[in-house]
Amino acid sequence: MTSISALNYTHKLGLFGNHENKNEQNLLKVSEIKNLLIVQLVKYKNSSVSIENIDIDNLKLKNEPQSVISNKDTRILWNGPYNWFLISIKKDLLKVIYEVFKNTEFAITDLSHSRAIIELEGNDVKEVLKKGCPYNFNIFNKNNCINSTFNGIAFTADMIDVDPYKVRMFSLRSFGESFYHSITDSSLEFGYKAI
Amino acid sequence: MLHIKCPHCGLRSQNEFTYGGDATVKRPELNKEISDQEWDNFVYLRKSPRGNHLELWQHISGCRQWIKVERDTLTHEIFKTFKANEEV
Structure with a gap:
């Protein structure tokens, strides 16, 4: 297609x-x-997982308003409290995201299209x-x-x-x-x- | 135009927010027997104060969070804003 x-x-x-x-x-x-990968990551309210221990494409999530953490391929945008947009040119990062972010702790939504x-x-x-x-x-x-x-x-x-x-x-x-x-x-x- | 200080995002234009009603209304306790009158009061009865009013707003075009806003209905002055789960 x-x-x-x-x-x-x-x-x-x-x-x-x-x-x-x-x-x-x-x-x-x-x-x-x-052709960017856009993934919305939302930590559930009842989740007790610490975001400091999560590493994705060598970036650590930060719950700081209006902040972006980035490297040359990926940018993670603060979207709201415990809510981020991950933007990347690496399309295959989605597989890693599903491994790193447990679906019992985070809502992961692929918004690429x-x-x-x-x-x-x-x-x-x-x-x-x-x-x-x-x-x-x-x-x-x-x-x-x-x-x-x-x-x-x-x-x-x-x-x-x-x-x-x-x-x-x-x-x-x-x-x-x-x-x-x-x-x-x-x-x-x-x-x-x-x- | 009002400027509302979102407790999450900072000072933003009113254009980004939607009004959500009176923040002082308490829903009747779950599973508690209540009369039709009490339910009717909860659903429909609102004070319309001239002066200080605690309101719910949603930062719909920003962080999408519900917040509480203490506002003067006469002058539109905003005294303070709170996160939705914060006690006033």
């Missing part, structure tokens, strides 16, 4: 908006990220986000993540880098097209390159 990405029919490559007379290197870049993922890169990223999201992005730093809304659409933002800003955003797949249009409409003012 062929897998079709969430924004397959929406994401068109090229230059858009106020891009004329601007250096293409400095333009905002919009891309769709595909249920999210649309957009990555924004450039110096104007925070300005784009500020247009639709009520969060104070002035305090949004590297390896921070938030759940919030963008023009009414619930999304998760993960700050991967700050020089230049690089933010990965996840929305429900069924809202992906609306979310994409919302983000790209906000980006027109600055001009963007869809890659």
